[in-house]
Amino acid sequence: MDDIIALAKRRGFIYPSSLIYGGLAxxxxxxxxxxxxxxNVRDWWWKRFVIGRDxxxxxxxxxxxxxxxxxxSGHVENFTDVLIDCKICHTRTRADHLIEDKLKIxxxxxxxxxxxxxxxxxxxxxxxxxxxxxxxxxKFNLLFETKIGIVEESQSTAYLRGExxxxxFLNFKNIIDTMRVRIPFGIAQQGKVFRNEIxxxxxxxxxxxFDLMEFEYFIKESEWQKTYEYWxxxxxxxxxxxxxxxxxxxxxxxxxxxxxxxxxxxxDVEYEYPFGFKEMFGLAYRTDFDLKNHSEKxxxxxxxxxxxxxDKYIPHVIEPTFGLSRLIGILLYDAYxxxxxxxxxxxxxxxxPIIAPVKAAVFPLQKDEVLHGIAKKLHDELKQSMVxxxxxxxxxGKMYRRQDEIGTPYCITVDYQTKEDSTVTVRERDTxxxxxxxxxxxxxxxxxxxxxxx
Amino acid sequence: MDDIIALAKRRGFIYPSSLIYGGLAxxxxxxxxxxxxxxNVRDWWWKRFVIGRDxxxxxxxxxxxxxxxxxxSGHVENFTDVLIDCKICHTRTRADHLIEDKLKIxxxxxxxxxxxxxxxxxxxxxxxxxxxxxxxxxKFNLLFETKIGIVEESQSTAYLRGExxxxxFLNFKNIIDTMRVRIPFGIAQQGKVFRNEIxxxxxxxxxxxFDLMEFEYFIKESEWQKTYEYWxxxxxxxxxxxxxxxxxxxxxxxxxxxxxxxxxxxxDVEYEYPFGFKEMFGLAYRTDFDLKNHSEKxxxxxxxxxxxxxDKYIPHVIEPTFGLSRLIGILLYDAYxxxxxxxxxxxxxxxxPIIAPVKAAVFPLQKDEVLHGIAKKLHDELKQSMVxxxxxxxxxGKMYRRQDEIGTPYCITVDYQTKEDSTVTVRERDTxxxxxxxxxxxxxxxxxxxxxxx
Numbered sequence: 083m084d085d086i087i088a089l090a091k092r093r094g095f096i097y098p099s100s101l102i103y104g105g106l107a108x109x110x111x112x113x114x115x116x117x118x119x120x121x122n123v124r125d126w127w128w129k130r131f132v133i134g135r136d137x138x139x140x141x142x143x144x145x146x147x148x149x150x151x152x153x154x155s156g157h158v159e160n161f162t163d164v165l166i167d168c169k170i171c172h173t174r175t176r177a178d179h180l181i182e183d184k185l186k187i188x189x190x191x192x193x194x195x196x197x198x199x200x201x202x203x204x205x206x207x208x209x210x211x212x213x214x215x216x217x218x219x220x221k222f223n224l225l226f227e228t229k230i231g232i233v234e235e236s237q238s239t240a241y242l243r244g245e246x247x248x249x250x251f252l253n254f255k256n257i258i259d260t261m262r263v264r265i266p267f268g269i270a271q272q273g274k275v276f277r278n279e280i281x282x283x284x285x286x287x288x289x290x291x292f293d294l295m296e297f298e299y300f301i302k303e304s305e306w307q308k309t310y311e312y313w314x315x316x317x318x319x320x321x322x323x324x325x326x327x328x329x330x331x332x333x334x335x336x337x338x339x340x341x342x343x344x345x346x347x348x349x350d351v352e353y354e355y356p357f358g359f360k361e362m363f364g365l366a367y368r369t370d371f372d373l374k375n376h377s378e379k380x381x382x383x384x385x386x387x388x389x390x391x392x393d394k395y396i397p398h399v400i401e402p403t404f405g406l407s408r409l410i411g412i413l414l415y416d417a418y419x420x421x422x423x424x425x426x427x428x429x430x431x432x433x434x435p436i437i438a439p440v441k442a443a444v445f446p447l448q449k450d451e452v453l454h455g456i457a458k459k460l461h462d463e464l465k466q467s468m469v470x471x472x473x474x475x476x477x478x479g480k481m482y483r484r485q486d487e488i489g490t491p492y493c494i495t496v497d498y499q500t501k502e503d504s505t506v507t508v509r510e511r512d513t514x515x516x517x518x519x520x521x522x523x524x525x526x527x528x529x530x531x532x533x534x535x536x
Numbered sequence: 537m538d539d540i541i542a543l544a545k546r547r548g549f550i551y552p553s554s555l556i557y558g559g560l561a562x563x564x565x566x567x568x569x570x571x572x573x574x575x576n577v578r579d580w581w582w583k584r585f586v587i588g589r590d591x592x593x594x595x596x597x598x599x600x601x602x603x604x605x606x607x608x609s610g611h612v613e614n615f616t617d618v619l620i621d622c623k624i625c626h627t628r629t630r631a632d633h634l635i636e637d638k639l640k641i642x643x644x645x646x647x648x649x650x651x652x653x654x655x656x657x658x659x660x661x662x663x664x665x666x667x668x669x670x671x672x673x674x675k676f677n678l679l680f681e682t683k684i685g686i687v688e689e690s691q692s693t694a695y696l697r698g699e700x701x702x703x704x705f706l707n708f709k710n711i712i713d714t715m716r717v718r719i720p721f722g723i724a725q726q727g728k729v730f731r732n733e734i735x736x737x738x739x740x741x742x743x744x745x746f747d748l749m750e751f752e753y754f755i756k757e758s759e760w761q762k763t764y765e766y767w768x769x770x771x772x773x774x775x776x777x778x779x780x781x782x783x784x785x786x787x788x789x790x791x792x793x794x795x796x797x798x799x800x801x802x803x804d805v806e807y808e809y810p811f812g813f814k815e816m817f818g819l820a821y822r823t824d825f826d827l828k829n830h831s832e833k834x835x836x837x838x839x840x841x842x843x844x845x846x847d848k849y850i851p852h853v854i855e856p857t858f859g860l861s862r863l864i865g866i867l868l869y870d871a872y873x874x875x876x877x878x879x880x881x882x883x884x885x886x887x888x889p890i891i892a893p894v895k896a897a898v899f900p901l902q903k904d905e906v907l908h909g910i911a912k913k914l915h916d917e918l919k920q921s922m923v924x925x926x927x928x929x930x931x932x933g934k935m936y937r938r939q940d941e942i943g944t945p946y947c948i949t950v951d952y953q954t955k956e957d958s959t960v961t962v963r964e965r966d967t968x969x970x971x972x973x974x975x976x977x978x979x980x981x982x983x984x985x986x987x988x989x990x
């Protein structure tokens with residue numbers, strides 16, 4: 083993993099945030115290639131799950147919601163981590179993670195007494211100082227608080243959203259009233275969430291703020307198992323289509339105690355990091371918990387009518403959630419390979435071409451004005467349809483290495499032969515195989531190879 | 537403007553946030569069509585100003601930065617609004633806006649004494665209760681504060697970013713160290729900012745959180761005027777290309793007192809709302825203010841080397857800023873038209889086709905299984921390349937009206953003649969003119985008309 087973090091920084095994918103000021107724990111900034119990669123994954127998701135479908139609409143809700151929403155949703159009461167402190171070195175840590183790391187069992191969501199007992203019975207020591215002297219475990223809320231309104235005396239507490247789903251539930255009535263939708267249908271959203279977590283320094287896997295992609299799929303209660311299975315397949319398929327190695331993926335069902343307060347069934351697609359299997363995507367059956375609570379607390383009728391029976395009911399909901407920020411970390415880790423080319427080690431990111439930040443790089447091989455002009459023209463042509471880079475720094479080995487490390491699927495070299503027969507060398511990233519193609523065919527060749535999610 | 541706000545809500549562009557709980561002042565949620573429109577504008581900007589250029593890289597920095605950054609940038613001290621309170625009805629309002637509304641002069645950035653004097657001399661009354669009994673004007677900081685870290689005693693204050701520029705400045709060294717960039721070059725970013733403002737209820741023009749698109753363009757000091765003019769042209773051109781009526785646009789130079797603390801020259805592209813000309817885009821010459829301060833406060837060398845002279849210097853910066861959220865409000869307002877079709881009033885959004893949320897809508901004209909099948913097949917084909925809608929609700933007038941109001945440039949009707957000669961009717965939004973085209977040519981026809989920013 084350290085290799086990945088180093089590559090991510092060295093090649094402009096992900097930097098630790100606020101680095102010149104010594105950083106800010108568990109925040110990360112996406113560099114140029116990280117931003118391009120993230121946007122590509124975002125856009126592919128959007129095409130597949132939103133605009134490519136007839137049963138999905140989208141929203142982009144604000145991060146600040148009326149605070150009553152977070153009370154009704156149960157987040158003010160239940161959106162908590164259980165933390166304990168070492169009395170000796172004052173390390174604060176998550177009690178469940180402490181147990182999981184030591185005993186290799188799932189401990190998330192266990193009651194406080196159970197957590198305390200497990201730690202005591204197994205004499206789990208502080209991972210930092212090695213002592214065994216803990217405070218009792220306590221619950222802490224994960225919502226960041228701030229104050230809206232500049233008037234001190236009338237300031238009102240507001241929360242930064244800890245999940246994007248509530249913005250969807252709050253807009254359910256708007257959508258029903260203004261869009262041509264009928265059960266079953268989904269409301270999708272992409273956006274940032276904030277969680278005041280004690281994090282474990284697992285790169286972008288856990289951070290204070292991160293991007294989610296999610297939809298709530300509204301159904302009749304009787305359809306929930308069928309719909310759950312449908313989206314289970316859809317999520318798994320996309321994970322595979324992204325090019326992630328299937329051998330590092332698995333489904334894991336949440337035990338009852340670890341499920342969120344709103345969920346009746348939760349399964350995660352987990353990815354096998356070097357530090358173990360961790361959640362990549364989540365699939366929850368939230369029942370009618372949220373809409374029912376919002377209906378009760380707001381006094382608004384959030385029922386829909388069954389067109390066949392005329393009965394009114396509050397829809398149930400299946401929620402597929404995709405963590406975008408952590409997915410970028412997974413994609414970098416999963417695509418990272420070291421192989422041998424011409425007897426030398428080569429680092430290469432074998433990213434799926436469709437999400438690779440740069441699709442093509444054009445090099446004029448020699449310092450020659452005519453070659454430079456031809457290469458530049460090709461680059462400008464490619465740029466009309468894809469992200470292309472132009473590099474005339476001259477050392478072909480270095481230029482290839484750079485593009486391999488950012489995962490560019492095709493490098494095109496313009497050389498003296500180009501002057502004679504208008505052909506160029508197209509080199510493929512994974513095999514490093516080269517072929518000569520007519521200049522005029524390069525763009526179509528690459529576009530055809532890469533494909534398009536639009 | 538009320539017509540626009542009503543249309544935006546009725547047609548699923550923009551809803552007041554948290555509506556079922558009575559709302560949350562000055563926050564807005566984008567509905568399906570608003571989200572699609574916003575994404576299109578975002579993507580066009582990205583293509584034009586970032587990946588379409590060879591002198592631009594991008595980042596996506598976190599919203600939380602090390603708090604020291606906001607001290608160094610001057611925001612903790614200077615990022616303020618001047619507010620006054622009516623002693624009678626306790627309305628709190630911006631002193632400069634009060635003066636501007638009444639006296640029709642620019643008052644932003646005037647010193648406190650000057651503001652107090654203008655209000656007193658002109659006996660400006662409270663707009664709410666009509667009395668003239670104000671507290672003195674005072675400065676209030678616009679940064680939202682929160683606490684990071686769950687441990688009460690060790691919590692540290694953090695700010696939600698009030699501008700996205702600081703994330704760029706903090707990553708300047710990362711970019712210089714890892715990317716192939718040379719002065720002049722830009723670092724671009726899109727993302728959300730938060731400002732704890734007393735707002736005036738001008739729809740999405742001012743809200744507590746909003747999306748910005750921005751870049752910092754790094755130059756040698758001697759190049760600043762030239763670069764300023766270059767981006768001035770580029771910004772104006774894009775405003776025109778977006779299809780905004782040029783007669784409603786103007787440049788306005790900020791007077792010295794209204795410029796931000798970091799700026800040596802600021803001009804705004806202003807748009808003429810019904811409530812007057814207001815900022816749409818901003819162009820600031822920030823000098824080396826930010827990098828110099830960050831260099832001093834962080835102790836890091838943020839100089840670059842002149843490749844010709846070998847001299848090291850801190851680059852100066854020109855900053856074009858584009859408010860994305862408010863731009864959506866402007867585009868809706870600007871595109872809104874009521875004309876007469878067949879003797880009836882028609883509301884139509886004459887959005888530039890390239891940013892229109894939906895490009896095509898397909899209607900089977902009669903309840904007929906074969907027609908339905910043909911129409912569905914065409915819709916599925918279009919969907920591979922653009923956002924298409926399928927509507928078989930049957931009332932052609934209603935279906936056109938709906939698509940006109942969301943700005944869909946092309947509606948395609950499948951009717952009995954289609955069965956005979958495989959042609960369909962393509963209706964153009966602005967002229968409502970219709971023509972018959974072979975089914976097989978529809979997609980290429982529309983794609984060609986709409987164009988592509990990729």
